[in-house]
């Protein structure tokens with residue numbers, strides 16, 4: 219298949235009147251339209267105004283998608299213990315599947331082709347199946363919680379790790395290796411030392427399995443960890459093995475100099491979630507400082523209840539603006555940096571090689587956008603447009619692993635309206651789980 223349009227192959231390479239040739243699940247050639255067209259005359263064609271690599275959501279909670287709008291304007295631990303944990307505890311297997319599908323649907327509609335997805339304690343299998351069916355690429359993990367957790371979510375250390383291993387055996391490398399596994403402790407507060415060490419030990423036994431958790435998002439969180447362990451959170455995670463080039467830590471807002479040195483020395487990936495951090499007033503992650511130290515920083519939406527969208531364009535824009543206002547310096551966090559965080563840095567965090575840019579021999583995860591909107595007129599700089607003005611609604615074409623999932627703005631992979639209908643019909647029963655969650659709160 220030949221794709222025609224302005225190709226933003228990476229943050230340095232923009233090809234006007236460009237083309238991409240896709241063969242199977244691989245990008246075969248990239249170049250000027252007339253050259254590719256004459257070299258490969260027989261392929262089918264699709265034209266979009268802008269073509270770019272699919273975006274990578276470096277920290278997402280697809281299964282929280284049914285909770286959009288139920289937890290606004292709250293501080294993190296209130297948000298978590300009064301709304302989100304009770305909601306997760308309440309979901310039946312069928313509801314978990316609907317939630318996951320809704321999340322993956324929103325992602326492919328708005329340009330995210332890969333997600334690092336933090337599921338829930340129960341019914342994770344339903345999300346793996348949903349991701350496989352919809353066609354998104356992802357690193358998914360069942361959540362581990364073995365302390366300070368509501369009855370409906372708390373499980374024994376052994377049970378959580380055993381189910382994780384079962385899921386690794388069933389799904390890691392599944393669906394043509396689009397779907398991989400990350401061992402996923404919720405955060406240090408809700409996981410015992412045995413659980414955290416067990417997560418490392420389990421990940422080490424399987425090639426390519428990653429570790430994904432939240433870290434240092436909130437000051438109450440790091441105070442709780444320090445009280446219990448006598449260590450700053452990142453030092454604690456390092457102590458129990460949860461740092462390294464196979465580890466993705468979401469947020470990392472409240473880190474001191476010595477913790478940042480650990481992140482850099484160990485090659486740990488950080489996912490920045492600017493909208494979530496702003497909405498929960500968690501703080502401003504020191505992203506420019508991390509990047510200067512050579513730490514790989516990806517970009518993520520976090521979950522619909524704390525964002526409230528899974529639109530990757532929103533995150534690029536907010537990620538840039540947040541750093542500028544924090545430093546009172548408009549030069550920091552420029553558009554190319556945010557584009558890299560949302561594409562190639564995300565791919566590195568997710569652990570998929572040959573992903574996150576449009577290059578010959580790389581994976582065919584490609585997004586096409588329309589610029590037939592006033593916001594894109596005149597279009598002086600396509601990369602600036604993507605970071606500062608484009609929206610998920612501008613996405614008209616989504617390809618993952620060479621498969622077309624969205625074409626002409628319509629989802630072709632699944633029946634989108636029936637997924638939205640099912641989601642509308644779920645009746646969340648959060649109240650039954652409020653007392654349990656309140657008891658478990660640190």
Ligand SMILES: [Zn+2]
Pocket residue numbers: 277278279336432468520521
């Ligand atoms: Zn999160």
